[in-house]
Amino acid sequence: MKVGVRCASVVRRWHRGRMEIEALSEAAVNAAVELWGRVGLTRPWNDPVADLRRALAGPASTVLAGWAEGALVATAMVGHDGHRGWVYYLAVSPEQQGRGHGQTMMAACETWLRERQVPKLNIMVRGDNTTARSFYERLDYVTDDVVVLSRRLNAVE
């Protein structure tokens, strides 16, 4: 299933990067998780397969997959909570980085959210991920003056 990614920037990059974007299929789940491991997005305390399946099954989320020459080269998990959109697991395979694929995936996520009338996109970036921070700044994302608080709900009480 092709997703609606026909905003101007996507079309421009689409041709330049020769990447096709569609919702991730079940057959590509392992390839996506392998890609996330290769680019350092997985952590021992998170279950990436469960994250992925939850996002694919939910009514307000999906995982976009970018394909080039038959290979999975990029992913992005996008969803919204009714108020804000979120993107997780943005990844471009190391050998395909620097070709505009990351920007194209973000444009696809933005289009996906706009189509659902979501007014704002938030991204959580680990503080030490300077590469991602530079990338998002290049795409005109700004650092908000907020503090993110969290609590693990699966911890033994």
Ligand SMILES: CC(C)(COP(=O)(O)OP(=O)(O)OC[C@H]1O[C@@H](n2cnc3c(N)ncnc32)[C@H](O)[C@@H]1OP(=O)(O)O)[C@@H](O)C(=O)NCCC(=O)NCCS
């Ligand atoms: C972050 C990431 C997705 C970027 O993907 P990419 O395909 O290499 O990025 P693009 O080629 O689309 O770059 C888009 C723009 O950002 C800039 N950019 C990309 N990485 C950059 C960096 N490390 N520093 C500065 N600018 C950067 C590019 O120069 C480009 O700008 P330009 O249009 O002026 O040339 C990729 O590096 C990646 O997968 N990293 C590992 C996973 C990760 O950290 N994901 C983010 C989790 S929050």
